[in-house]
Amino acid sequence: EAQVTQNPRYLITVTGKKLTVTCSQNMNHEYMSWYRQDPGLGLRQIYYSMNVEVTDKGDVPEGYKVSRKEKRNFPLILESPSPNQTSLYFCASSLGPTLGQFFGPGTRLTVL
Amino acid sequence: AQSVTQPDIHITVSEGASLELRCNYSYGATPYLFWYVQSPGQGLQLLLKYFSGDTLVQGIKGFEAEFKRSQSSFNLRKPSVHWSDAAEYFCAVGALGASGTYKYIFGTGTRLKVLA
Numbered sequence: 001e002a003q004v005t006q007n008p009r010y011l012i013t014v015t016g017k018k019l020t021v022t023c024s025q026n027m028n029h030e031y032m033s034w035y036r037q038d039p040g041l042g043l044r045q046i047y048y049s050m051n052v053e054v055t056d057k058g059d060v061p062e063g064y065k066v067s068r069k070e071k072r073n074f075p076l077i078l079e080s081p082s083p084n085q086t087s088l089y090f091c092a093s094s095l096g097p098t099l100g101q102f103f104g105p106g107t108r109l110t111v112l
Numbered sequence: 113a114q115s116v117t118q119p120d121i122h123i124t125v126s127e128g129a130s131l132e133l134r135c136n137y138s139y140g141a142t143p144y145l146f147w148y149v150q151s152p153g154q155g156l157q158l159l160l161k162y163f164s165g166d167t168l169v170q171g172i173k174g175f176e177a178e179f180k181r182s183q184s185s186f187n188l189r190k191p192s193v194h195w196s197d198a199a200e201y202f203c204a205v206g207a208l209g210a211s212g213t214y215k216y217i218f219g220t221g222t223r224l225k226v227l228a
Contacts, residue, residue: 004155033216042118042202042220043156048213056213090155097214098144098163098206103155 002027004104006091012110013081021076021107023091031097032074033058034066036087037106043090049074050097081111114139114207118219125193126227133188133222135203144206144214145186147177150221151199159201162186173197198226 004025013019025032033048035058045058049068063085065077074093078085088108092101115138125131137143144163148156160171167179177188186203203219 031214035216035218040220043204043216043218045216045218048215050213054213056209056211056215058215059217092156097216100146100158100161101156101216103148103157105155 002102004091004093004102006089006104006107008107009105010108012112014112015082016080019078019081019109021078021089021091021109023074023076023104024072025074025091025093025102026072027093027095027102028071029093029095029102030071031095031099031101032068032091032093033101034064034074034076035090035092036060036085037090038087046076046089048097078109081109083111085109086111114143114205114217116203116205116217116219118201118203118222120222121220122223122225124225124227127195128192131188131190131193131197131224133201133203133224135186135188135219136184137186137203137205138184139205139207141208142181145177145179146204146206147171147175147186147188148202148204149173149199150202156202159188193224193226195226195228198224200224 034046035043047066091104094101147159209215
């Protein structure tokens with residue numbers, strides 16, 4: 001089944017404790033992206049990747065890191081999480097950036 | 113700056129009634145335009161997309177959207193709404209970023225409620 005998977009689905013952590021949210025797709029997609037969704041703000045793009053080893057900042061990259069060492073995986077790293085990073089995070093992928101994206105189920109992160 | 117505006121935060125329609133959700137964008141060139149739907153507790157699903165050609169595009173679940181360049185709009189329509197259409201709808205633009213790569217800008221969403 002074609003899908004984008006994210007882990008964990010739910011995470012409660014404390015300020016400053018490094019964490020990684022994994023994202024994997026099985027569709028051989030070139031383009032991958034991370035978003036955060038906050039009430040009243042819609043989805044905002046954090047980082048995106050056109051291909052392996054090619055990443056770029058979206059509109060809200062501060063406090064986040066990504067890497068794209070393999071085509072299928074695109075982990076999101078929070079080196080020192082803060083409460084303002086409490087949000088619902090989505091990973092998405094597509095064959096190309098103009099082709100519409102497949103979204104993962106989301107990861108709800110709470111930073112205390 | 114690129115932006116997407118969905119002026120209606122909430123819309124309520126009766127089942128069987130027609131629906132139009134508004135989307136306006138700001139972008140210097142012809143954008144790539146998308147509509148997505150998010151059911152409660154779910155991820156987003158692509159409804160339809162527009163790149164070029166016919167300005168009326170058909171999507172899944174009986175939805176269509178019309179691109180109007182003169183109005184910078186890409187409104188989503190459905191002739192007869194079903195109770196299962198209750199969800200949040202997002203309009204999005206794919207735009208060329210400063211580094212020559214494509215980024216996405218989403219609107220803030222319109223939450224649709226369907227009355228039985």
